[in-house]
Amino acid sequence: MIRFDAVSKQFPDGTKAVDELTLEAPTGKITVLVGPSGCGKTTSLRMINRMITPTDGRIWIDDQDTAEMDEAQLRRGIGYVIQHAGLFPHRTIVANIATVPMLLGWGRRKAESRALELLERVGLPASYAKRYPAQLSGGQQQRVGVARALAADPPIMLMDEPFSAVDPIVREQLQDEFLRLQGDLGKTIVFVTHDIEEAIKLGDQIAVLRGSGNLAQLSDPAQLLAHPVDDFVADFVGKDRGYRALSFQQSPQFPLSRESSVPLGATPEQAAAAARDGWVLVLDADRRPLGWIEPDRITAPVRSEMLARGGTVATAGGPLRNALDAALSSPSRRGVIVDDQGALLGTVRAYEVLAEIEERARPELDEADLERAGLRPVEETPE
Amino acid sequence: MTWLRDHFVDVLSLAGQHAYLAGVPLVLGLLIALPLGWLASRNKVLYPFLIMGTGLLYTIPSLALFIMLPLLLPFKILDPNNVLVAMTIYTVALLVRTVADGLGAVPDAVNQSATAMGYKRLRRFMSVELPLAVPVISAGLRVAAVSNVSIVSVATLIGVSQLGSLFTDGFSRAFLDPIIVGVVACVLLALLFDVAILLVTRLVTPWQRAGSPAA
Numbered sequence: 385m386i387r388f389d390a391v392s393k394q395f396p397d398g399t400k401a402v403d404e405l406t407l408e409a410p411t412g413k414i415t416v417l418v419g420p421s422g423c424g425k426t427t428s429l430r431m432i433n434r435m436i437t438p439t440d441g442r443i444w445i446d447d448q449d450t451a452e453m454d455e456a457q458l459r460r461g462i463g464y465v466i467q468h469a470g471l472f473p474h475r476t477i478v479a480n481i482a483t484v485p486m487l488l489g490w491g492r493r494k495a496e497s498r499a500l501e502l503l504e505r506v507g508l509p510a511s512y513a514k515r516y517p518a519q520l521s522g523g524q525q526q527r528v529g530v531a532r533a534l535a536a537d538p539p540i541m542l543m544d545e546p547f548s549a550v551d552p553i554v555r556e557q558l559q560d561e562f563l564r565l566q567g568d569l570g571k572t573i574v575f576v577t578h579d580i581e582e583a584i585k586l587g588d589q590i591a592v593l594r595g596s597g598n599l600a601q602l603s604d605p606a607q608l609l610a611h612p613v614d615d616f617v618a619d620f621v622g623k624d625r626g627y628r629a630l631s632f633q634q635s636p637q638f639p640l641s642r643e644s645s646v647p648l649g650a651t652p653e654q655a656a657a658a659a660r661d662g663w664v665l666v667l668d669a670d671r672r673p674l675g676w677i678e679p680d681r682i683t684a685p686v687r688s689e690m691l692a693r694g695g696t697v698a699t700a701g702g703p704l705r706n707a708l709d710a711a712l713s714s715p716s717r718r719g720v721i722v723d724d725q726g727a728l729l730g731t732v733r734a735y736e737v738l739a740e741i742e743e744r745a746r747p748e749l750d751e752a753d754l755e756r757a758g759l760r761p762v763e764e765t766p767e
Numbered sequence: 768m769t770w771l772r773d774h775f776v777d778v779l780s781l782a783g784q785h786a787y788l789a790g791v792p793l794v795l796g797l798l799i800a801l802p803l804g805w806l807a808s809r810n811k812v813l814y815p816f817l818i819m820g821t822g823l824l825y826t827i828p829s830l831a832l833f834i835m836l837p838l839l840l841p842f843k844i845l846d847p848n849n850v851l852v853a854m855t856i857y858t859v860a861l862l863v864r865t866v867a868d869g870l871g872a873v874p875d876a877v878n879q880s881a882t883a884m885g886y887k888r889l890r891r892f893m894s895v896e897l898p899l900a901v902p903v904i905s906a907g908l909r910v911a912a913v914s915n916v917s918i919v920s921v922a923t924l925i926g927v928s929q930l931g932s933l934f935t936d937g938f939s940r941a942f943l944d945p946i947i948v949g950v951v952a953c954v955l956l957a958l959l960f961d962v963a964i965l966l967v968t969r970l971v972t973p974w975q976r977a978g979s980p981a982a
Contacts, residue, residue: 423900469880471877484884515977585793
């Protein structure tokens, strides 16, 4: 657990970067600091490993005051990842990853075997070990950056916009892998970003900061979307809040409609026989959906190029947002639901998803927010 | 070129002396320039003073410096140590800026991540900043090496013998052969220094030749 206790930072030129920030980043969770540029998020992050010294207040790691710890010792116990990875250009990938273990005096062989293990863990081939950073793409360098931060298995990781400098597709991959990694490792992570979408996707807890490290709101992503505390937070969180909040609600077992289908190569007659309301779904050999087709409009056996591919596919039991989107994006209006292997289970209509959404209660304000807003709790109505 | 054949051993010993007088100051100068350059790169206020101050040393005429040093130092006038000191001063003059700029060019992100990983100041300098500044420092060192080889020849005038002695010798006897041999030997020596520095640099910077991302 990392605890900010009324922490302030005023720079010599008089600007207040952070003003009495009090915040707790719970053990094993991802806490995201998000806010516009100049909100003090990076300054706050860097005060944790004392790259910046607070002017006032204390930062605790578990029950230790960081100000009283040895600087280098403190830092070696905290993984640190920054925007452009900050790899050492003159060291091979394996040597880069082994940096902190070497500083801790593990010995070369142990440090290198640990580095190779991590290289694999972040999804890079062992053949990259002897390359130099310049020989890797931005996304690959960022993976090495994460591996390097993890090398000595620190309980805490600080990440400063680690995925901002890579293109959107790579960023999404890195985010997904990061979440998977965190699922295994359960580090205490403080993550800085200016991208609210990233915050919502990655954070267990999100701290929205406004100018000079002023904590505007601290909540989990669903709460943040459902109950922004003021206009600033509402604006910052952005549009489509209701829709985005569906990411945090699991789909129930929808009563799925059976969907008949045809394989690639089916004749127009076969397709027409299987079609419902003018559309039929085309599957591959493993029953994975490829796309929709209108049998009336084809004159030759079904080929891949003929398919309407606009429809998204939702996994059963996944977020409601995906199920709704599958229905909304489907050319036949029938949303495709698949199992964990991606094989077709059936289809669901948008109104069925909406009916489920209307059934559900919106996330309730927590006690502190209720009190601040001057509201009384919603009374439970017996069924 | 019978003259060279007859005096080959002498020329070789003069060349050895020349290499010693030009080479040792190169090493000493670098050792002095490193902390000064580091200081200049760290401190914005000191930077102009250190760069200007050391740079100005280079404008002192060599003959004046050679003559002046024995008065300031506990060496006799004919002592080659005077030349070593003078050449070291010139090397420092050329290298402080190079070292400061080389260290200044180390990317901020690299320095920061080094600090964040728990490098202490000296270790960070030795194992991160200095290796990354090597290409720039090496370029400065090559200039200094050539400059040293050329300036050392003036030391003949204060009686310290090296390849420059061939010039005064030829000049006093109006005899061209030793002068030509001296010039060629100086050029070869400068070339030798250059190649040596280049080779060492390549050896310690394998990362410089690593290509861009594999396609």
